[in-house]
Amino acid sequence: MREILVTGAAAVTPLGRDLETTAARLAAGESAFAEVPDSEAGERKGAAFAARIGSFTTEPEMSRAKARRLDRASQFSIVAVTRCLAEAGWTMEGNEEETGILLGTGSAGATPLVELERQMAVESPETASPFLFPYTVANAPASIAAIELKIKGPNATITQKDPAGLNALFYGRLLVADERARAIVVGAVDEWNLTYHLTYERLGVLRTATKPGYVLAEGCSVVLLEDAASVRARGARPWARLAGSASAGSPVSPQQRRARPEDVAATIRSALADAGLPPSRVGLVHASANGVPWVDSAEEAALAEVFGPAPRVERVKLQVGENPCSGALQIALAARALRDEPSLGAVLVNAVGAGGNQITVVLSAP
Numbered sequence: 001m002r003e004i005l006v007t008g009a010a011a012v013t014p015l016g017r018d019l020e021t022t023a024a025r026l027a028a029g030e031s032a033f034a035e036v037p038d039s040e041a042g043e044r045k046g047a048a049f050a051a052r053i054g055s056f057t058t059e060p061e062m063s064r065a066k067a068r069r070l071d072r073a074s075q076f077s078i079v080a081v082t083r084c085l086a087e088a089g090w091t092m093e094g095n096e097e098e099t100g101i102l103l104g105t106g107s108a109g110a111t112p113l114v115e116l117e118r119q120m121a122v123e124s125p126e127t128a129s130p131f132l133f134p135y136t137v138a139n140a141p142a143s144i145a146a147i148e149l150k151i152k153g154p155n156a157t158i159t160q161k162d163p164a165g166l167n168a169l170f171y172g173r174l175l176v177a178d179e180r181a182r183a184i185v186v187g188a189v190d191e192w193n194l195t196y197h198l199t200y201e202r203l204g205v206l207r208t209a210t211k212p213g214y215v216l217a218e219g220c221s222v223v224l225l226e227d228a229a230s231v232r233a234r235g236a237r238p239w240a241r242l243a244g245s246a247s248a249g250s251p252v253s254p255q256q257r258r259a260r261p262e263d264v265a266a267t268i269r270s271a272l273a274d275a276g277l278p279p280s281r282v283g284l285v286h287a288s289a290n291g292v293p294w295v296d297s298a299e300e301a302a303l304a305e306v307f308g309p310a311p312r313v314e315r316v317k318l319q320v321g322e323n324p325c326s327g328a329l330q331i332a333l334a335a336r337a338l339r340d341e342p343s344l345g346a347v348l349v350n351a352v353g354a355g356g357n358q359i360t361v362v363l364s365a366p
Helices: 019-027 072-088 110-123 140-149 164-177 194-203 228-234 261-275 293-307 324-340
Strands: 004-012 033-035 049-051 099-104 155-158 183-190 219-227 240-249 282-286 312-314 346-352 357-364
Touching: 004 019, 004 072, 004 164, 004 228, 004 324, 019 324, 072 140, 072 183, 072 219, 099 140, 099 164, 099 324, 110 194, 140 155, 140 183, 155 164, 164 183, 164 219, 164 240, 164 324, 164 346, 164 357, 183 324, 219 228, 219 324, 240 261, 240 324, 261 293, 261 346, 261 357, 282 293, 282 324, 293 346, 324 346, 324 357
Parallel strands: 099 155, 099 183, 282 312, 282 346
Antiparallel strands: 004 219, 004 240, 033 049, 183 219, 240 357, 346 357
């Protein structure tokens, strides 16, 4: 397979509007978790936590007047994609057809869809705002970013629960290798929505003050994948090399958050084999750990099986929450770590999602 490099990354998260701020606050041990107050959701027992961004502006990447028509997830994507291209030094002019965008998501379009349905049901179909409709679909953030930034190459959105951001990277690697594009922005975007949150609360899967579980996250994180020949031709400095990836699954219910250690270990080994690297070359692991005890314990057992004494392990979802955007953040952080500390050798990013979805990605020093 053609050599593929990461040449830039960016993030909009509950801990910062950019990757550097987010990384610094994660390193300081800060958490984005806050309990959703009763003033928003009414009286209920055991209110769950959420990882939200709060007030947000698209300036200076996009004017406030222009952005006010966009849904929240599309605003996140505009800022993150714009910053990522700038970090990579990638010029769009003349490269429009050679540039693509692939975003994973678990919740994009949620807020416009809920509001449109409310207007139609509570008011009337005649009074429902037609301006909401274009943003009710999951691919709105990728499409809006492509329109705004004139990205005319491959454009796709992947909805595969928690590992969707890693799946976008998996797919993007194939597209660059097949010469469908010279550069592709890959990552994931999510928006927090109260209706979705309350649904997960009722399912009893979210973390509360008295019960373990995961925390719903929002934001957008992306990296730029680029053909190595293109990187050398334009004299850019790569952050990392996309060395290997693997995807597999465990035979569990589509809605169950369960994992078998042997299946997780097999996926990790497959990704390392694809990268042509032994476990000893991995200096950092970004674990999928998100607060679900039976999944986290399975992953811990798998890491012990593959690595023995494990390398450094980071568990950022325990600080910024779970959603495809969080897996994409781990990829961005992994690339940043290799940019700043090439002696790490390789960084492994793992994702274990509902329904037994498992994806592992290996980045190495360029």
